[in-house]
Amino acid sequence: MATYVLVPGGAHGGWCYQRVARILREAGHDVYTPTLTGVGERFHLLSDDIDLDFHIRDVIQVLRYEDLNDVILAGHSYGGMVITGVADLATERIGHLVYLDAATPVNGQSLADISPSQMAAARAKGDVVNGAEVVLQPGLEPIPNYGVTDPADITWMMSKLTPHPYKCFAQKLHLENEAELGQIPQTHIVCTSTLPHRDPALMAKARAEGRLWDIDTGHDLMITQPEAVAECLLRIPTA
Structure with missing residues (x-):
């Protein structure tokens, strides 16, 4: 039996993993499918204090209070920033990292550094809620960026997406244990369309190790192709 902790991306909560889970x-x-503070069912806790470090602590607390070890820790999109920070600070609890069409930051990078044009466009349409600058406002416009086309899925998502605190995207990730972090096996499950835009050296290493799988679907692959995502995740304990 394996233990999976699935971390959502921006504007999403743990709800997005229902089908995969x-x-x-x-x-x-x-x-475990934790929702990060200030989004999803925890949107009522939104404040100007919430940043990337806050979300990293969210997940570390789940590992601690649920007594989780040898965890397969997966993150989607912005969740790649979070799981990298979690694995840096809780290395002893992580058995495998999985990047689900996710950001793959290096020390000193923010999501705004990795995806500057997308973050600038999102910020231009932001707002202020409870003193916090938020972006990725729910509405019809973001849906194409998530790659979801099924009308029923769109309706379901629209009832659950929430704005996301911009500080999370602007804060740079600071790693303290890079050597230990580098020893944790990594698997990359990416959308076919994003593969050409990813770090070639990182993708080549993952492919050579048999830890790169691509799925021909939209960015929210856990919603559009849950069976394929789950199949890949199920292969990890024996990979």
């Missing part, structure tokens, strides 16, 4: 649990595994 169901498949993993039916296969007999433990699955």
